[in-house]
Amino acid sequence: MMFFLETVISGLMAGVMYSLVALGFVLIFKASGVFNFAQGVFALFAGLALYDFISMDGWFYELFGFALPVWLGIIATMGVMVIVAWLVELLVLRHLVNQEPIILFMSTIGLAYFLEGLGDILFGSDVKPLDVGLPSGASDYLLDNYNFYVEKLEVVAALIAAALVIVLAIFFQKTRIGRALRAVADDHQAALSVGISLRMIWVVVWSVSGFVALVAGIMWGSKSGVQFSLSLIALKALPVLILGGFTSVPGAIIGGLIIGVGEKVAEIYAGPFIGGAIENWFAYMLALAFLLVRPQGLFGEKIIERV
């Protein structure tokens, strides 16, 4: 029973890590209808930039002879992500206004390849052990006293994800820009007619998504070092999105939790009977099953099309 509980909690924690990536997809999709395939690469790029600012092994140190403290490094990286968002709007999205969603989607695939290559040229392909002071390893207290295993980093990730959702909720509900974002999400034309700048909104939403990518990059980078396989975590977010719905922030969280728990329980209890390594497969199967029943996901907006 104790082991089952450990499995469930580890699954929930892993799910939160997936949710962090899924949130970035949701934000952009919600505001602009673009499925940003480059979101995983955004997390990688943010992790690479942050490592460069805070380590003695990067451009920044070489140029200025000192490394930034972590908090300043995070702010500087956020600045980089805002610049990336602005460039994406300037060089990609601006030219594709009114194009089919598939065109916009394809452009984000190109963006993913470009950013990955740029990251490689600028920062190198080595594994970068990211240390921003987050705890690592199991909780000694729980392990020593109750023989119960919980990863400290994942608990922190859960807390950060909760804080992130609250911040995003406040941003969307209480700020002027947040309301403008929601207006654009509801109806582009109507938003434009009341004077909301679509371009500005796109820069803002891609910046916010860059911020979420930075958080994901920090958490995943602290777990396994910042390296190019980080871009593949986008694949972990896909079943989460299908399950939770592409347009729902709470959906990304709940979807992540369901996928996290589901895949861990399946791997441990069913895996040994069918050869193991079913985690990835199971997550997609679960998502597929949901697609059959609720194509819009758990919390997604119901698609009503007049024919």
Next chain:
Amino acid sequence: MKFKMLTRALAVVAVALPVATTAAEAYELTIPGTVYRTGPYAPNGIPWANGVADYYAMLNERDGGIDGVKINYIECETAYNTKQGVECYENTKSAGSGALAYQPMGTGITYQMIPKASEDKIPVFSMGYGRTSAANGKVFPYIFNFPATYWDQASVFVKYIGEKEGGMDKLKGKKIALVYHNSAYGKEPIRVLEEAAKKHGFELMLLAVDHPGQEQKATWLQVRRERPDWVMMWGWGVMNQVAIKEAASIRFPMDHFIGVWWSGSENDVMPAGDDANGYLSGAFHAAGDNFRAHDDIKKYVYDSGKGTGDRDRIGEVLYNRGVVAAMWTAEAIRTGMRIHNTKEPTGEQVRDGFEALDVDAKRLAVLGLEGFTYPVKVTCENHQGPGKVGLQQWDAKAKKWSFVTGFYEPDDDIIQPLIAEDSANYAKENSITPRSCN
């Protein structure tokens, strides 16, 4: 450093184009390298590729190539993708005066190259990886996997564990887990471990990890529940780093955790910091840059600005893996040239060189690699070489790998019948009549 690298990269692009069109008049020894400097496995692919490129560059600069004939080393990027690897093979096999040998740098790519290269009569040197039964030179005349195979390594790990437990008879009732990359590569040791489990009476627990291995919680929860006495790992790339961190996290003792030689580089242990202290891995060559060959690489290649990587990373485990691979390939080409008394060898003649390869301790000393690895002799029948494997251990404080054992002989009682069986099956499936080696 980064500025320098960038300007160097731009300079290479600027210079490479005109050179590519005007040079290549004289015969050169063409050796393509199917490398991966991009993609999720790049952190491991880069130092390996650098070691190969730098060694050939050093031979060109110092000796004018191999016996005075320049080496034309061509890199082709695969991103560790089998399809791209095959494409690279097809695009480079006729380059220059024709490819003389391949290092596929990946088990998946090796499997695809085996029939193609055998047909094209170009030797494939899958050094310590690829299809294990290619050790049988009668069935695989163009494939070489010396100095040791995955099967050798798995059997050596079992021997080491037996020794640590106080004798092979003490393995009875023990539990050994294999955490493996869920790919052709990761599955290679399973057959040998299953046979060893039958022979010695230990319980084998198999735990597959899907590519790329960024998330392994379920695997390590199973290790925590089952409490195996020892864990072996056949991992690659991010899978290694995550596994070592997860093992430390569940407090699995690092000195009971042994990785294959592709799970034993600085890249694999550094992200885990002090927690990785004591972690073991297989090895067939030393780490470090305190060899004369490394001095020559620095002197003839890096001092003149022709190095492919960072000077301070010379001597890392995977860099040295590239150096040793290039050294054996160059020695095989040299042997082939001398056997056939030619300065313009063909792939077939280089194959003969591989089959007569004898890099003994004396030759290693001449090459500036004394004590770097063990003597290797390859024959027509035996393409796997001596099959010896040692174990190295990570010292997290000193940030250094050091050998903690000598080189063990593999358990041939288990391995040789399996090689015979697997190669016979391959011969049957592909209608190959094993050649005579007399």
